[in-house]
Amino acid sequence: MTTWLSSLPNFLWGASTSSHQIEGFTDNDWTRWEKSGHVADHTRSGRATDHFRNPDPDLQLFHQMGWNAYRLSLEWSRIEPEPGHFSATAMAQYRHILLTLRALGITPVVTLHHFTLPTWFADRGGFFCPAADTHFLTYVAYVVEKFRDLASLWITINEPMVYAVMGYGQGVWPPGQTSLIKTRRLARRLVALHRESYRRIKELAPHAMVGLAHHLAIFEPYTQSWTDKTLARFVDTSFNWRFVEEIDAYQDFFGLNYYTRQWLKTSHGLQPVTTKPGVPVTDMGWEIYPDGLYHLLMRASRYQKPILITENGIATEDDTQRQRFLLEHLDRVAAAQRDGAEIRGYLHWSALDNFEWAEGYRPRFGLIAVDYESLRRTPRDSALLYRAVIRANQNRSGPINVPR
Numbered sequence: 439m440t441t442w443l444s445s446l447p448n449f450l451w452g453a454s455t456s457s458h459q460i461e462g463f464t465d466n467d468w469t470r471w472e473k474s475g476h477v478a479d480h481t482r483s484g485r486a487t488d489h490f491r492n493p494d495p496d497l498q499l500f501h502q503m504g505w506n507a508y509r510l511s512l513e514w515s516r517i518e519p520e521p522g523h524f525s526a527t528a529m530a531q532y533r534h535i536l537l538t539l540r541a542l543g544i545t546p547v548v549t550l551h552h553f554t555l556p557t558w559f560a561d562r563g564g565f566f567c568p569a570a571d572t573h574f575l576t577y578v579a580y581v582v583e584k585f586r587d588l589a590s591l592w593i594t595i596n597e598p599m600v601y602a603v604m605g606y607g608q609g610v611w612p613p614g615q616t617s618l619i620k621t622r623r624l625a626r627r628l629v630a631l632h633r634e635s636y637r638r639i640k641e642l643a644p645h646a647m648v649g650l651a652h653h654l655a656i657f658e659p660y661t662q663s664w665t666d667k668t669l670a671r672f673v674d675t676s677f678n679w680r681f682v683e684e685i686d687a688y689q690d691f692f693g694l695n696y697y698t699r700q701w702l703k704t705s706h707g708l709q710p711v712t713t714k715p716g717v718p719v720t721d722m723g724w725e726i727y728p729d730g731l732y733h734l735l736m737r738a739s740r741y742q743k744p745i746l747i748t749e750n751g752i753a754t755e756d757d758t759q760r761q762r763f764l765l766e767h768l769d770r771v772a773a774a775q776r777d778g779a780e781i782r783g784y785l786h787w788s789a790l791d792n793f794e795w796a797e798g799y800r801p802r803f804g805l806i807a808v809d810y811e812s813l814r815r816t817p818r819d820s821a822l823l824y825r826a827v828i829r830a831n832q833n834r835s836g837p838i839n840v841p842r
């Protein structure tokens with residue numbers, strides 16, 4: 439079992455975001471994808487929540503909400519707008535954000551790649567470009583060297599399998615390809631890239647804890663037929679666990695993103711059916727299934743690494759639904775802890791309402807509401823409820839205590 443750094447809080451409580459979804463005014467492959475009309479209602483991310491220009495009020499708000507941790511991602515396209523040219527202005531702003539977080543007693547969890555690519559890198563073929571590893575590792579080494587004094591929890595890649603499937607399998611994210619073979623090849627490339635990044639980060643920051651945010655879903659057979667069952671097992675292995683197995687020797691903690699359960703039906707092939715009639719769903723149409731989190735935490739704990747829940751959340755206009763979601767999922771976290779899983783943190787998705795990729799701005803994932811006209815922030819009741827849970831658990835060791 440990897441040991442948890444004594445300099446870190448015993449349990450991390452907070453929320454997550456990613457650069458492209460909140461920062462505003464980015465110039466990357468997604469910006470281009472939006473311009474070419476690929477997002478619902480032809481939406482563009484535009485100024486988003488304008489967080490990058492004016493981060494301080496948000497960071498103060500995170501502190502007021504009682505968080506001791508915050509997961510953010512660095513925008514590679516800002517930091518390295520041209521190959522080998524690094525932006526001092528972007529780095530200064532990220533340094534300011536990290537310094538402010540630390541001054542507020544908030545532990546940063548820093549993601550290096552969260553779906554977006556600099557256009558110069560995308561134009562060379564993205565992670566398929568022959569020099570992809572050199573380019574990515576140059577960026578990684580650059581930022582880790584600059585920020586190793588401020589961050590000790592690093593996530594190399596967010597949800598590699600989702601990234602591969604959406605961009606190269608289903609073609610709904612850039613670069614819009616639909617090839618199973620490429621999806622598989624990309625996943626293999628990302629395994630290699632993660633391993634290399636892990637090594638490089640550990641060389642530069644030996645005490646850092648380095649991991650990856652795995653998106654895990656529950657996959658179940660739609661019927662009890664032999665074929666549906668086999669298909670569900672196959673998708674579970676290839677989407678959830680193969681990647682984990684291949685990088686397990688290269689992760690100091692297990693980063694877990696959990697949202698939903700999906701069903702496999704032979705007539706639909708590899709494309710899961712997202713719900714069954716009658717199940718409760720979110721505004722994304724995703725089933726709400728808290729027990730799934732328990733099962734995945736127990737399964738992930740077989741890898742004998744401290745587990746960090748790096749995302750878990752709900753798109754809904756109805757905040758009472760979010761409150762229920764939060765408590766039900768935290769209750770399952772506590773159950774997994776009682777059954778032996780070493781869970782070191784819960785980071786809700788998301789801190790703020792934000793740009794939800796191909797769905798645009800309609801889904802509301804934030805604990806803090808954002809009025810996109812005035813840019814005003816308003817903590818939702820769910821954020822206040824979350825704060826009460828955090829306060830009740832401050833300085834506790836052992837399983838978290840969740841009100842019913």
Ligand code: FCB
Nearest residue numbers: 456596597600653787794
């Ligand atoms: C995850 C992504 C995150 C966000 C949530 C809803 O798959 O990592 O950026 O879009 O889903």
